[in-house]
Amino acid sequence: MTSALAVHGLRKRYGPVEALRGVDLEVGAGELVGLLGPNGAGKSTLVKILAGLVRATNGSAEVTGARAGSSSARAALGYLAELFRFPGWYTADEVLELHQRLAGSAGGAAERRRLLELVALAEAADRRVDAMSKGMQQRLGIAQALVGEPRVLLLDEPTSALDPVGRRIVRELLERLRDRGTSVLLNSHLLSEIELVCDRVAILRGGEVVAAGRPHDLAKPRGVEIETDQGTQLIEGATRETVPRLVADAVAAGRRVYNVRVLASTLEDVYLEVVGGETT
């Protein structure tokens, strides 16, 4: 089966700077993959190559089997740029109508209404873009990316301008899209968000994928914490499998067990470990 997104040996050079150094990545149908990495790691460049905005120096990038940037690849895509703007004089409804016409979507007013409801902008359909807050514009950008029900969605920092409520709206939206079979490549700095919604993550550093996998596979066990009437004890090296024996031992020793927690490193721990605290 053809991957929704497939990147092999992808390289991109901007003059003397090598932004991507042979990246391999696949996103399956209906899969939600998070892209992580410090500033300058090459995340946006990778997304832009897939969107056809930037030409790769070497390697291949495909969207639903078509060369990234080709007409059929673009027809399958929805894209939210990291830095984007819509003309300030357009209303939210007009922005979506423009993109419907460019995308060849026959969804009409019903699709526009549904998309605005999805991003909680139903009440702002007739509001001009220049009268919207940054967060509203960001949500309108997400709605624009969803015009024409694309099979693949590229979201570059979709929640950067959103407040906690806006982030939750987007998170729920992403889960709904996954359920519908839409593939999503999500580029974000918000580790907790990626951890919550993504099936897999890929961490880029210096233009290379330095870690990839499912969030809980990347996490490492850090022991088991047992809370008894004698206090809380951390048993390092213990795993989920050892919990029954640990509890049985504690009870046999006459202690009352109130709580047991299996500890694992968070995605943030993994990220900091592979990125080495790098920031630019």
Next chain:
Amino acid sequence: MNAVAVIVGYGFHEAVRRRVFTVVLVLTVAFLGLFWLANHYVFSDLASIQPPRDVHVDTRTFAGSFLVGLAMFATLFLGVVLAVFLTLSVVTGDAERGLLQPLVVRPVGRSTLLLSRFLGASLVCVGYVLAVYFLAICIVALTGHFWPDVIVWPGLELAGGVVIVTAISCLGSVLLSSVANGIMVFMLFGGGLVAGLLGSIGHALDSHAIKHAATIASWALPFEALYQDGLRMITEHQTGLNAFLLQLGPFGGAYVHGSPIRIWAGIYLLLVGAAALALFTRKDL
């Protein structure tokens, strides 16, 4: 075709909302009002105008052709201003502001996008130039009872010149930011006018070297050559010294002319368009 119409409409909508047309309309009305006033005073006091004694031309033709020449220069200038402000930021400027990326990723394609922006701006500019040119001709005719020897072709050549400037501005927008592109196009426009003046000086001094330099510059910037050809045609039926004086024109003489420059202008337009499309297709956004 639908995508072209959508993008042309987008550009038109943008110009309307940015009040480009309002500003242009106000300035044009002001220009035409002042031009009418100038014509009124010139033709109501023709007796005070004395063409050189050895020029066998009636005063009305002398004054009328100069006024039409002036109107042609003003029309070209206003048309160029409109063309530049409609197109100076269609690629790099819009990309820097984040307006372009959401459009480019749609299936319409970069070539369609750029061609549509060029087409939309050209349609507006051609309509504008033709309207102002023919209104100016009517003002001269109504106030001074003077009609140029050729009426339609000079207008079409002016419009063609503005279309070339539009294409140059689109090409510049692929390579340069908005401000840099605007400066570049206006400097090229100024350079073309200077070349026309240089030609006038060369003819007045009968200097082959200066005339040759001016001719090369006019072919390199064919909007200037088209303007010169238009100037030539407004007094096409005059001969000898009359033609020499009348064709000097207010801002550059009429020395490059005929079908060759029209054909070259078409080829030039295709070359500029091809370069713009090739560069835009390869540009990282």
